[in-house]
Amino acid sequence: MATVKAVRGTRDLLPPETELWNRIEATARKVFARYNFGEIRTPIFEDTGLFARSVGEETDIVSKEMYTWEDRARAQSEKAQSLTLRPENTAGVVRAYIEHKLGENGQLQKLYYIGPQFRRERPQKGRYRQFWQIGAEVIGPPFAGSESPLRDAEVLEMLATLLDELGITGWTLEINSVGSSADRARYNDVLRAALVEVAPKMCADCQRRAVTNPLRVLDCKVPEDQPIIDGLPKITDSLDQESKDHFAAVTAALDAAGVPYALNPRLVRGLDYYTRTTFEFTHGGLGAQNALLGGGRYDGLSEAIGGPKAPGIGFAMGLDRLVLTLQGQEQTVLEAIYVNTPSDAYIAPLGEAQNAAALALASRLRKSGLRVELGDGTFRLKKSFEIANKLASRIVILGEDEVKSGILTVKNFLTGVQGKIPREELVTLLKKPAGEFDGQP
Ligand code: AMP
Numbered sequence: 001m002a003t004v005k006a007v008r009g010t011r012d013l014l015p016p017e018t019e020l021w022n023r024i025e026a027t028a029r030k031v032f033a034r035y036n037f038g039e040i041r042t043p044i045f046e047d048t049g050l051f052a053r054s055v056g057e058e059t060d061i062v063s064k065e066m067y068t069w070e071d072r073a074r075a076q077s078e079k080a081q082s083l084t085l086r087p088e089n090t091a092g093v094v095r096a097y098i099e100h101k102l103g104e105n106g107q108l109q110k111l112y113y114i115g116p117q118f119r120r121e122r123p124q125k126g127r128y129r130q131f132w133q134i135g136a137e138v139i140g141p142p143f144a145g146s147e148s149p150l151r152d153a154e155v156l157e158m159l160a161t162l163l164d165e166l167g168i169t170g171w172t173l174e175i176n177s178v179g180s181s182a183d184r185a186r187y188n189d190v191l192r193a194a195l196v197e198v199a200p201k202m203c204a205d206c207q208r209r210a211v212t213n214p215l216r217v218l219d220c221k222v223p224e225d226q227p228i229i230d231g232l233p234k235i236t237d238s239l240d241q242e243s244k245d246h247f248a249a250v251t252a253a254l255d256a257a258g259v260p261y262a263l264n265p266r267l268v269r270g271l272d273y274y275t276r277t278t279f280e281f282t283h284g285g286l287g288a289q290n291a292l293l294g295g296g297r298y299d300g301l302s303e304a305i306g307g308p309k310a311p312g313i314g315f316a317m318g319l320d321r322l323v324l325t326l327q328g329q330e331q332t333v334l335e336a337i338y339v340n341t342p343s344d345a346y347i348a349p350l351g352e353a354q355n356a357a358a359l360a361l362a363s364r365l366r367k368s369g370l371r372v373e374l375g376d377g378t379f380r381l382k383k384s385f386e387i388a389n390k391l392a393s394r395i396v397i398l399g400e401d402e403v404k405s406g407i408l409t410v411k412n413f414l415t416g417v418q419g420k421i422p423r424e425e426l427v428t429l430l431k432k433p434a435g436e437f438d439g440q441p
Contacts, residue, residue, distance in 0.1 A: 009121070009129025017323070021132075024166060024322050025114055028134050031162045032112045035154070037136055040111040042092035044118075048082040053305050054091040056272025058213040061087045065119040085118035088271070090298065090314050091305070093137050098307035108144045108151075112136035114319070125324070126289035132319035135295075139302070139312030146311040149246050152277045152297060153253030155313055159281060159293065160259045168283065168325055171292060173260065175279040176267035177247035178215075179239045181300055184275070187238035188214050198228050218268045234265040243276060250277055273298040277313065285328040286321055293317030344370040344430045346388035349377035350399035357403045361396070361423075368427045389413050393434035394441065396426070410441040417441045 006012060013021060029039075048068050055062050067085040086092055093111055096102070102109045114134045121127055138155060140146040156173065163171050178184055191214040199210035202217075202225045209216040218229060239247070254261055261279075269278050278296035286292070295315025302310035345365060349358035355377045362374045373391045375384050381397075388395040397409040408426060411418040414434045419441040421429055429440060 007129070009123040011128065011130075020323055020326060021319065024319060024326075025134070027166050028112075028114065028162060031158065031165060032136060035110070035158050037110040037112045040093055040096060040113050041115065042086075042089065042096050042113065044116065045083050045085050046092055046095065048084040050091050050095055050305060051084055051087060054094065054273055054301055055088065056213075058216065059272055061119060061271070065121055067118050067120060087119045088117055088316060089113050089115065089133060089135055090137060090271075090273070090301070090316070093314075094139065094298075094301050094307065094310070094312070095305060097139055097310060098302060098305065103139075103141045103144075103308060103310050106141060106144055108138055108140035108146055110136070110138050117316075124289065126286055126318070126321050128320060133316040134319055134322075135314060135316035137312055137314035139310050139314075142309060142311060147246075147299065149249035149277075150253055152250045152313050153257065153259075155295070155315065156250075156254060156261070156279060157257045157259050159315060159317075163281065163292070166322060166326070167329070168292070168322065169329065170284060172262065172282050172284075173279060174264040174267055174282065175250070175254075175261050175277065176235070176264050177239060177243055177250075177276050178235055178268050178274055178278050178296070179243040180275055183235075183239050183243050184215065187233075187235045190233050190238060191215065191217070194232050198232075202228060213272075215268050218266045229266065235268065236265045246276055269294055269296060273301040273304065275299045279315070281317075283321075283325050285325055289321065291318070292321050292325065342434075343373045343392040344394065344434075346373045346375060346384070346392035346395045348375040348379070348381070348384035348388060348395055348397050350381065350397065352377040353400065354398050354403055358398050361398065361426075365427060365430065370427065370430050385411075394430060412441045415441075 048066070051066060052062055057063065066087055069083060070080040071083045073080045093113065097109060112135065115132065116130050117133050118130055120129055123129060136155070138146065138151050145151065160173065179187065192210065195210040195214055195217065199207050202210070203220065203222040206217050206220050206225055217232070220229060251261070267278050267280060268274070269280070274296040276297040276299065280294045281292045282290045283292050284290065293315055295313070297311070297313040299311035301312065302308060347358050347362050349355050358374060358377070362372045365372045373388070375387065379387070385395060393412065393414055395411050395413070402408050406423040407420050408423055409418065409420055410429065412434055415437045417437070417440065421441065
């Protein structure tokens with residue numbers, strides 16, 4: 001019979017690799033806490049309309065990549081509802097911000113999330129159909145300072161700090177401003193006009209974008225199209241004074257904080273909701289899918305989905321890609337992560353009659369903070385020793401005599417010393433470093 005496999009573009013994450021995932025998540029939570037961000041968890045599926053209205057109908061994500069289905073109506077009189085597995089999380093966070101009236105206390109909301117996202121993309125290294133993002137948003141009413149360029153710079157400084165604390169070396173930050181929605185509309189017209197002449201020489205996607213959404217042409221990755229795109233008008237030249245000043249304030253704050261960046265006037269990113277600052281952190285070790293994270297400002301998003309005016313800025317980083325990057329880095333970083341240390345003890349019951357007592361002993365030891373492997377009374381002693389030697393630095397033997405007398409036999413695999421010790425002293429003994437010879441097991 002054919003076996004059932006994980007669906008294309010999805011994968012299982014197994015130990016010890018999951019150690020690395022957990023470490024990344026823990027570091028992110030620690031850094032977010034220092035910047036006073038709180039965690040938000042939104043549902044992994046939402047009404048399809050949310051993504052169409054926020055991410056944009058014309059984007060690749062909405063037009064090609066969403067997992068959408070008609071959810072059955074609860075009653076005959078009801079219509080079915082179109083639902084979609086979230087392809088990104090900003091739309092969900094802003095929906096929640098509106099739904100729970102989070103702006104009404106007049107303060108900035110600083111929210112982070114960690115969770116899976118879903119896009120039907122062609123799978124390759126670093127690109128999956130279920131992938132994980134760590135992201136954060138700063139959003140609030142304008143009088144709370146949500147439009148301030150300092151918020152943009154603070155988020156970017158936080159990201160630089162986070163990548164450094166994760167041990168990711170050699171990242172690059174690229175930034176741009178796509179201006180206000182009026183600037184973008186103006187630039188769209190300029191671009192549309194410029195594309196009339198050159199689009200016929202470009203890829204089929206660009207020919208379509210040239211008509212429907214010219215800005216998206218700048219996202220094109222087809223190598224032959226690149227020289228043409230480089231010759232197109234730059235968005236920087238279409239910005240009004242306010243947008244220019246805003247961007248200059250962002251870069252001035254980054255300079256002051258010592259965060260290195262490069263200007264990239266082509267960085268418009270694949271989602272329609274961005275305004276003003278957009279950014280991407282890339283890493284050379286990732287190959288074709290080299291974006292570690294991306295983000296930007298979205299001053300009109302809340303209003304686009306029916307909410308109050310609530311400017312904001314946020315980012316999403318690919319957890320899968322952070323893992324790939326760390327795995328590709330020098331041994332030293334990895335070794336610090338995969339500390340494959342043996343357990344403190346392996347408990348070997350000598351017969352099935354001692355299994356229950358062995359569990360009770362393991363329970364006590366684990367409660368005291370020790371890392372313990374529990375064997376099985378059906379194993380012969382030789383087998384228990386073989387397994388214990390692989391998994392733990394000491395073995396504790398629990399036979400009928402030991403259970404009755406409370407005097408346990410312990411062997412230290414690192415020093416080779418075996419001896420007997422009262423049950424009450426076991427925790428103290430196991431907490432001693434196993435490699436140091438002091439006559440005790
Ligand atoms: P986006 O939401 O498209 O701005 O993506 C933000 C980040 O999520 C990217 O920089 C990637 O690190 C990650 N990402 C996006 N799509 C995928 C995918 N299909 N597989 C893995 N990571 C992804």
